[in-house]
Amino acid sequence: MAAVVPGHAAAPAAPAAPAVRARRREWLAALAAAARTPRGAVGLILASLIVAVAVIGPFLAPHGIADIVGPDLAKPSAHFPLGTDYLGRDVLSRVLDGGWVLLIMAASATVIGVGLGAAAGISAAYLRGVADGMIMRTVDVILAFPQLVFALLLLSILGPRLWLITLAVGITHAPQVGRVIRAATLDVSEQDYVKAVELQGTPPTKVMVREILPNLVTPLMVEIGLRLTYSIIIIAGLAFLGFGQNPPAASWGELINDNRAYLAVNPWAVIGPAVLIALLTIGVNTYSDAIARVAIGVDRRPEEAALLDDLGPREAA
Amino acid sequence: MTSYGQPGPAGPQAGDVRLEVSGLEVRARRGGAEVVSDVSFQVRAGEVLGLVGESGSGKTTVALALLGHARRGLAISAGQVCLDGVDLLRLSPADLRRARGARVAYVPQDPSAALNPTLKVGTQLAEAFRVHPGVVGDPAERITQIMQEASLDPSPAMLRRYPHQLSGGQQQRVTLAMAFACRPSLIVLDEPTTGLDVSTQRHVLNTVRSMCTSYGVAAVYVSHDLAVVGGLVSDVAVMYAGRVIELGSTQRLFAEPLHPYTRGLLAAIPSPERAELLTGIEGQQPRPGSRGPGCTFAPRCGFATDLCLQHEPVPVLVEGRTVRCHRAQELSGTPTPRAGVPARSGPPSAGAALSVRGVSASYGPVPVLAGVDLDVPAQSCLAVVGESGSGKTTLARCIVGLHKDWTGEITFAGQPLGRSARQRPRETLKRVQYIFQNPYTSLNPRKTVAQIVAQPLEQFARLPHRERTARVDAVLADVSLGSGYAGRYPDQLSGGERQRVAIARALVVEPELLVCDEVTSALDVSVQAVIVELLRRLQHERQLAMIFITHNLALVRNIAQSAIVLSQGTVVEAGPVEQILENPTDPYTVRLIQDVPRLAAAGAGQIRSAVRLDPPGPGGPAAPATRPASPWSAP
Numbered sequence: 033m034a035a036v037v038p039g040h041a042a043a044p045a046a047p048a049a050p051a052v053r054a055r056r057r058e059w060l061a062a063l064a065a066a067a068r069t070p071r072g073a074v075g076l077i078l079a080s081l082i083v084a085v086a087v088i089g090p091f092l093a094p095h096g097i098a099d100i101v102g103p104d105l106a107k108p109s110a111h112f113p114l115g116t117d118y119l120g121r122d123v124l125s126r127v128l129d130g131g132w133v134l135l136i137m138a139a140s141a142t143v144i145g146v147g148l149g150a151a152a153g154i155s156a157a158y159l160r161g162v163a164d165g166m167i168m169r170t171v172d173v174i175l176a177f178p179q180l181v182f183a184l185l186l187l188s189i190l191g192p193r194l195w196l197i198t199l200a201v202g203i204t205h206a207p208q209v210g211r212v213i214r215a216a217t218l219d220v221s222e223q224d225y226v227k228a229v230e231l232q233g234t235p236p237t238k239v240m241v242r243e244i245l246p247n248l249v250t251p252l253m254v255e256i257g258l259r260l261t262y263s264i265i266i267i268a269g270l271a272f273l274g275f276g277q278n279p280p281a282a283s284w285g286e287l288i289n290d291n292r293a294y295l296a297v298n299p300w301a302v303i304g305p306a307v308l309i310a311l312l313t314i315g316v317n318t319y320s321d322a323i324a325r326v327a328i329g330v331d332r333r334p335e336e337a338a339l340l341d342d343l344g345p346r347e348a349a
Numbered sequence: 350m351t352s353y354g355q356p357g358p359a360g361p362q363a364g365d366v367r368l369e370v371s372g373l374e375v376r377a378r379r380g381g382a383e384v385v386s387d388v389s390f391q392v393r394a395g396e397v398l399g400l401v402g403e404s405g406s407g408k409t410t411v412a413l414a415l416l417g418h419a420r421r422g423l424a425i426s427a428g429q430v431c432l433d434g435v436d437l438l439r440l441s442p443a444d445l446r447r448a449r450g451a452r453v454a455y456v457p458q459d460p461s462a463a464l465n466p467t468l469k470v471g472t473q474l475a476e477a478f479r480v481h482p483g484v485v486g487d488p489a490e491r492i493t494q495i496m497q498e499a500s501l502d503p504s505p506a507m508l509r510r511y512p513h514q515l516s517g518g519q520q521q522r523v524t525l526a527m528a529f530a531c532r533p534s535l536i537v538l539d540e541p542t543t544g545l546d547v548s549t550q551r552h553v554l555n556t557v558r559s560m561c562t563s564y565g566v567a568a569v570y571v572s573h574d575l576a577v578v579g580g581l582v583s584d585v586a587v588m589y590a591g592r593v594i595e596l597g598s599t600q601r602l603f604a605e606p607l608h609p610y611t612r613g614l615l616a617a618i619p620s621p622e623r624a625e626l627l628t629g630i631e632g633q634q635p636r637p638g639s640r641g642p643g644c645t646f647a648p649r650c651g652f653a654t655d656l657c658l659q660h661e662p663v664p665v666l667v668e669g670r671t672v673r674c675h676r677a678q679e680l681s682g683t684p685t686p687r688a689g690v691p692a693r694s695g696p697p698s699a700g701a702a703l704s705v706r707g708v709s710a711s712y713g714p715v716p717v718l719a720g721v722d723l724d725v726p727a728q729s730c731l732a733v734v735g736e737s738g739s740g741k742t743t744l745a746r747c748i749v750g751l752h753k754d755w756t757g758e759i760t761f762a763g764q765p766l767g768r769s770a771r772q773r774p775r776e777t778l779k780r781v782q783y784i785f786q787n788p789y790t791s792l793n794p795r796k797t798v799a800q801i802v803a804q805p806l807e808q809f810a811r812l813p814h815r816e817r818t819a820r821v822d823a824v825l826a827d828v829s830l831g832s833g834y835a836g837r838y839p840d841q842l843s844g845g846e847r848q849r850v851a852i853a854r855a856l857v858v859e860p861e862l863l864v865c866d867e868v869t870s871a872l873d874v875s876v877q878a879v880i881v882e883l884l885r886r887l888q889h890e891r892q893l894a895m896i897f898i899t900h901n902l903a904l905v906r907n908i909a910q911s912a913i914v915l916s917q918g919t920v921v922e923a924g925p926v927e928q929i930l931e932n933p934t935d936p937y938t939v940r941l942i943q944d945v946p947r948l949a950a951a952g953a954g955q956i957r958s959a960v961r962l963d964p965p966g967p968g969g970p971a972a973p974a975t976r977p978a979s980p981w982s983a984p
Contacts, residue, residue, distance in 0.1 A: 224791035227751055228854070231770050232808040233778045246795035 066322040075318030082312040086131025093125035098280040114300040138263035144202025149209025157217035171207040250327040257320020367567035373428035382638030394565035399578035402588030403873040454528035460520035464512040471508030499526040518549035590645035597670030617878035619903040629879030702894035708757035730895040732909035740918040749783040782855035786867040788847035792839040799835035845876035
């Protein structure tokens with residue numbers, strides 16, 4: 033029986049082919065997984081529709097935003113689908129044109145806010161001690177102001193420019209993002225793989241950027257979705273209060289403010305932008321909620337969950 | 350005779366089949382991947398069946414199916430689970446709910462998670478009687494009774510305690526008492542002793558066995574640890590990739606395993622009695638959905654033929670055992686070769702690489718170590734042995750600089766070491782490397798294997814890219830990982846592969862001292878053997894000084910030349926390994942050695958001599974007349 037030789041000592045076989053292929057980036061995978069859930073699909077479709085309106089809108093607008101094209105406060109008609117405003121400008125054209133500035137400002141404010149907040153949160157949690165105390169007490173002070181009031185405060189000091197509005201809104205997001213990211217970092221920084229790198233004498237900034245940050249992708253994505261929603265609301269709100277573009281240019285928030293006095297005569301000039309803002313925030317929020325659910329495993333597809341669990345408690349841990 | 354409260358077909362007689370499982374199959378709800386298939390076995394009254402398998406074998410899935418439960422995303426797709434003649438899988442949801450707890454009971458793996466921390470022990474024990482009223486006459490009386498049976502103090506003071514006020518062993522006894530409360534017909538125990546110390550483990554196992562015998566309860570004991578199961582159960586079912594691959598009486602299966610996988614598993618278990626070359630099983634179990642057409646073990650099997658790769662074997666009865674192997678019949682009687690550890694070339698040099706003098710450490714106000722002394726000779730391995738809570742991990746963390754709250758002196762290569770890693774020069778950090786206990790948490794999930802292994806090189810040596818890659822590839826090859834692993838992420842690796850990556854990360858900067866903290870405790874037995882062998886080889890080849898921390902005394906002989914035994918933060922015994930294992934002087938060491946679960950002595954002897962003295966007759970041979978002396982059989 034020459035064949036009877038146990039082959040246990042052989043080196044492990046070459047890795048299976050499918051595992052070798054480069055993996056998709058984690059965050060893309062999470063975005064895709066969220067889009068496959070019913071909740072995520074609805075949110076994504078809704079948000080994409082409104083974004084499409086804002087982006088393509090200016091090219092589709094039948095009239096210029098400043099052109100007085102008809103009688104003032106005309107009812108909706110074949111010629112003016114949403115009627116005209118108090119100066120006789122076409123409401124539809126103004127609505128189609130009023131989205132893109134809002135979107136760019138909201139996106140920039142979100143990037144600023146999440147970036148600042150993440151930097152503050154990670155540093156506070158990883159460095160601990162004095163740094164933690166100083167960062168978090170600052171955060172507490174800022175959090176004591178309602179967000180809109182704090183943004184108004186900044187603007188009244190700095191003056192109403194579009195980039196200042198964006199910056200101010202971003203800054204008001206930072207403390208809230210910071211709190212969330214600090215909690216997430218506390219968890220990650222206690223992991224053995226961080227300790228392993230510390231044992232190599234790696235400087236703290238490198239540890240934070242290269243070891244910790246990549247493991248915060250999920251909470252960061254959720255924060256981005258959430259802060260985007262708030263940015264839209266706050267920037268629209270500031271525009272409504274008069275901090276925004278100069279006339280005759282008008283974003284959706286300003287359109288509501290401009291036309292609210294004539295609500296009884298031509299309600300569409302208020303309802304149109306209001307509905308768009310509402311649908312956009314609902315869409316973005318729903319989609320980011322779906323991302324969060326995928327991330328914590330609530331909406332992980334059941335068969336994936338079961339197969340992972342079957343690998344035993346250690347791997348599930 | 351018994352106080353079995355539920356109406357059964359008849360009173361439980363020893364020898365009656367209480368549980369009969371046939372053709373059990375569990376599939377994923379979507380995709381239909383087979384998680385467990387064709388599982389059949391029976392358990393008689395008063396008997397304990399061991400359901401043994403490594404992680405991913407489907408043992409927990411089967412255990413839950415015995416309660417008529419499938420985890421989220423899974424469905425029981427075929428088969429029967431007949432308890433006293435009633436198929437649990439055909440019961441209505443309401444009937445099934447009534448059966449659970451009363452007829453079938455479950456003991457979970459982790460009692461601290463299973464007990465409600467906000468409810469008193471007494472309240473939780475009484476819960477079963479509230480859910481199943483009428484099962485017993487007087488709940489209070491029954492609670493006293495079951496607590497005595499579970500070796501718990503039945504005083505009112507005990508009943509008023511909360512779970513966190515109990516020790517781990519006591520908590521597990523409470524869950525046992527809860528499971529036995531309604532006198533069920535079947536108890537499913539899901540690794541109930543995994544988190545416990547060896548000594549506590551032994552007492553809990555004794556309780557389980559005596560309770561099963563006295564009430565004619567059938568029990569299924571799920572475990573990954575053959576050695577633990579060996580002393581407790583009458584029959585063993587070994588699971589692999591969702592199938593029962595060998596089923597038979599414990600003695601016979603241990604004495605002469607027939608399936609190549611069972612042979613491999615038994616060969617991987619270290620023995621405290623002699624130093625043997627541990628042979629693990631390379632490769633890993635196929636996952637559900639990726640199991641090939643042939644025998645699921647064939648890719649890892651040294652006996653596999655073309656037939657094995659193409660056709661799935663059906664269970665055959667060989668020597669009174671059910672074996673799922675094409676070659677079981679012809680292989681029966683083939684010895685499993687075992688080799689001793691090769692003698693070391695030359696005595697270790699005399700100088701101490703690391704010496705620890707009077708080290709005391711604490712976590713806040715809680716002292717963990719008190720005046721620990723140890724020496725690690727150069728190019729030699731020192732084992733640090735102790736139960737959980739003995740301070741062995743804290744000691745390791747003081748040495749490498751992760752725990753800075755210590756006093757005393759640690760000198761490495763003649764120079765005193767700073768309190769923490771930050772206070773130590775870069776060169777020292779490089780020369781002392783640490784391998785973490787759990788490879789599932791010690792590798793950054795967002796980095797590839799190559800990035801993880803290259804990280805210390807970036808820190809300690811400014812190398813051109815090409816040379817760095819070459820060194821990473823070389824060290825990966827040294828831990829038996831091909832270059833195909835370089836681009837993989839940790840979650841694409843098995844536990845053993847992850848630990849190899851961790852070892853490679855420690856070795857890539859060519860350290861002089863390697864501190865291994867319980868590096869195999871998170872791994873399966875077959876993988877543990879592979880990793881221990883790997884470390885033994887690397888330590889020898891690279892002439893490393895090594896500290897090997899473990900709670901498993903049986904491993905010590907395989908890897909270390911000297912050892913210290915830690916108990917409650919102090920060294921109770923130190924010396925060469927042979928001396929400690931053969932002539933222990935401290936009572937604690939003696940107890941520790943006695944409590945090591947080991948394969949039944951006769952069985953283990955036969956594996957090693959590998960000579961079959963009794964060719965079996967058609968009805969199966971007469972079992973050896975006496976049960977081999979087992980650590981569990983002591984009163």
